[in-house]
Amino acid sequence: MKQSFKTSKLYYGFPIFILGYQDQNFGHNITTCSSSYSLGDWLVIGVGAEENAAEQIKHYQKFTVNIPDENLMLEMEQAGFISHREKLERLGVHYEISERTQAPILEDCPVVLDCQVDRIVEKEGICHIFAKIVERLVDPELLDEKGHFKNDRFAPIYFMGDGHQRVYRYLDKRVDIKGSFIKKARKKDGKN
Numbered sequence: 001m002k003q004s005f006k007t008s009k010l011y012y013g014f015p016i017f018i019l020g021y022q023d024q025n026f027g028h029n030i031t032t033c034s035s036s037y038s039l040g041d042w043l044v045i046g047v048g049a050e051e052n053a054a055e056q057i058k059h060y061q062k063f064t065v066n067i068p069d070e071n072l073m074l075e076m077e078q079a080g081f082i083s084h085r086e087k088l089e090r091l092g093v094h095y096e097i098s099e100r101t102q103a104p105i106l107e108d109c110p111v112v113l114d115c116q117v118d119r120i121v122e123k124e125g126i127c128h129i130f131a132k133i134v135e136r137l138v139d140p141e142l143l144d145e146k147g148h149f150k151n152d153r154f155a156p157i158y159f160m161g162d163g164h165q166r167v168y169r170y171l172d173k174r175v176d177i178k179g180s181f182i183k184k185a186r187k188k189d190g191k192n
Contacts, residue, residue, distance in 0.1 A: 008163035015156040016168070018072075018079055019045070020064035020095070020104035021056045023086075028097065028104045029056065030087050032080030034159035036065070041133045043115055046126050052084045054127040061117040062101035063131070066109035069155050070170060075108075076157070100134050110154060112137040 014034045023029035031053045035046035043065065047054045057063050068076050075091045088095060094107040100114045115131035122128075142150050158169040 010162050011160050013158045013160050013169065015067060016076060016159050018066040018068060018076055018106055018109065019053055020066055020106065021053055022060040022102055023056050024059060026086040028088060030079050030093065030104060032076050038133065043113060043131050043133055045129050047129065049122050049125050049127045057117065057129060058120060062103055063115050064098055064101060064103040064105055065113040065115060066106040067111040067156050068109045070157060072108050105137065110139040110142055
């Protein structure tokens with residue numbers, strides 16, 4: 001039988017990303033996030049309503065989602081701990097400014113999404129930001145000769161934990177191409 005437990009939050013595995021945005025106080029800035037999902041050309045992220053990122057995104061209505069791999073762990077974690085201060089120069093992060101959104105694109109992140117805000121719903125101290133993905137940027141090493149994404153080469157960092165402990169998880173080299181697991185199981189059962 002399952003047991004009920006009390007916790008302030010439960011993250012069951014979400015990719016970490018670094019949110020890039022224009023900042024009225026510092027020009028441009030970043031913060032670490034782990035609350036997101038995307039479907040098609042739409043993305044939803046969640047940030048604390050009192051955070052600087054929420055205030056700036058409400059004002060400018062644009063941002064970037066920079067998805068790091070483990071090579072950017074230190075900067076990723078520090079960007080989340082430092083609050084209401086300039087972080088790009090402080091952390092020595094290399095970036096360029098997006099032509100489409102004027103938000104920072106972090107050069108060391110293998111995948112970046114350029115986003116335009118559609119609407120923001122604020123509820124219980126959280127800003128749920130609904131945005132249109134206007135451009136997807138990727139390191140060329142993650143594309144094959146036909147321009148398809150090489151899923152097995154991309155290893156984002158996943159955040160897990162509850163109110164008690166934070167944990168980072170990494171993808172290993174196992175990749176199940178859609179349906180191959182099912183095909184193997186059907187062959188084992190003698191089905192085609």
